[in-house]
Amino acid sequence: MTEPKRITREAPTDPPREQPKDYFSPQQTYNVSGQPLVYQPQISPPQYADLRRHPRYLVTRPIMAIPVLPDGSPDMDNVLEGITVDISASGIGIEVPVEQPPLGKTMVLGVETDEGSMGFVTATIKYAAECGIGFRLGAQFVPADKDLLRPERVTPTFNAQTYNFTTGLSNDALARWGMLGVVRPMLLDWVQVCYQCQSLLTFRRGCPQCGSARMATSRLIHHFACAHIGYTLDFEGEGCLQCPKCLTKNLVVGTDFEFLDGPYRCMDCSWNGTELERIAQCLRCRVRFPSHRVLEKELIGYHVCRLDPMDFVPDA
Ligand SMILES: [Zn+2]
Numbered sequence: 001m002t003e004p005k006r007i008t009r010e011a012p013t014d015p016p017r018e019q020p021k022d023y024f025s026p027q028q029t030y031n032v033s034g035q036p037l038v039y040q041p042q043i044s045p046p047q048y049a050d051l052r053r054h055p056r057y058l059v060t061r062p063i064m065a066i067p068v069l070p071d072g073s074p075d076m077d078n079v080l081e082g083i084t085v086d087i088s089a090s091g092i093g094i095e096v097p098v099e100q101p102p103l104g105k106t107m108v109l110g111v112e113t114d115e116g117s118m119g120f121v122t123a124t125i126k127y128a129a130e131c132g133i134g135f136r137l138g139a140q141f142v143p144a145d146k147d148l149l150r151p152e153r154v155t156p157t158f159n160a161q162t163y164n165f166t167t168g169l170s171n172d173a174l175a176r177w178g179m180l181g182v183v184r185p186m187l188l189d190w191v192q193v194c195y196q197c198q199s200l201l202t203f204r205r206g207c208p209q210c211g212s213a214r215m216a217t218s219r220l221i222h223h224f225a226c227a228h229i230g231y232t233l234d235f236e237g238e239g240c241l242q243c244p245k246c247l248t249k250n251l252v253v254g255t256d257f258e259f260l261d262g263p264y265r266c267m268d269c270s271w272n273g274t275e276l277e278r279i280a281q282c283l284r285c286r287v288r289f290p291s292h293r294v295l296e297k298e299l300i301g302y303h304v305c306r307l308d309p310m311d312f313v314p315d316a
């Protein structure tokens with residue numbers, strides 16, 4: 001596995017926000033051929049026009065741009081480091097050292113915040129123009145409900161098809177995002193699951209030997225007066241209940257006696273005894289086993305520190 005690339009934390013000095021014209025002046029920036037570059041693009045592709053519906057603010061911060069692979073994992077070999085140029089509510093302009101502009105690609109962008117931590121957002125590269133270090137890219141933020149790292153993709157949720165908890169992104173993809181520092185694992189809960197397939201279980205009492213629920217029990221009668229306990233059948237006298245020990249007749253339930261559960265007998269195996277066991281059954285693979293064999297599984301969710309573009313807007 002490739003070592004995650006490290007972001008240089010030496011932030012370039014922010015240009016004074018009152019003087020945006022200086023920052024944009026053509027003398028400051030050159031394209032790869034050494035030609036001065038005028039930032040305002042001559043041709044504005046229709047997609048890029050999208051980025052301009054919101055006012056843009058000049059922001060120069062270190063940025064990490066991570067290409068996203070088709071399976072939703074980061075392309076760890078091609079993580080780019082660059083700087084931001086400007087930011088709006090809907091998109092961001094960045095400069096990165098690339099030879100080919102990643103037009104149309106989806107990337108997770110990490111921008112250093114005032115506190116020195118990184119805020120992350122998913123964006124699509126909509127525009128590219130050559131600049132001094134490689135390319136100036138215009139990236140449009142992906143809507144929150146389509147963001148690669150939106151909460152439902154990084155939080156385990158119950159899957160009614162497989163009866164277990166899954167995240168939208170694979171564990172492997174999440175581990176890779178974790179190595180890059182984009183997501184941070186958090187313990188959410190513990191669940192008891194099947195030791196075979198890790199799916200959810202039902203629980204009930206049953207036969208300690210075979211797990212069956214088909215248990216027969218003989219009812220017993222406890223005669224309070226003489227403390228005799230015996231099978232119900234032995235108390236049946238002529239038209240009334242009679243204690244076989246002290247021979248008292250016309251026994252009344254609650255006043256003279258109580259019913260007790262006798263020993264259990266399993267109708268599926270030969271077991272008999274007085275204590276049933278708590279039995280788990282897997283909802284998916286149907287395996288049945290004593291509950292002391294359940295697997296306790298951690299539910300791990302992932303926290304993403306999200307980039308709020310409005311954090312970069314200067315105070316009015
Ligand atoms: Zn049994």
Ligand SMILES: [Zn+2]
Nearest residue numbers: 223226243246
């Ligand atoms: Zn009796």
Ligand SMILES: [Zn+2]
Nearest residue numbers: 194197282285
């Ligand atoms: Zn199972």
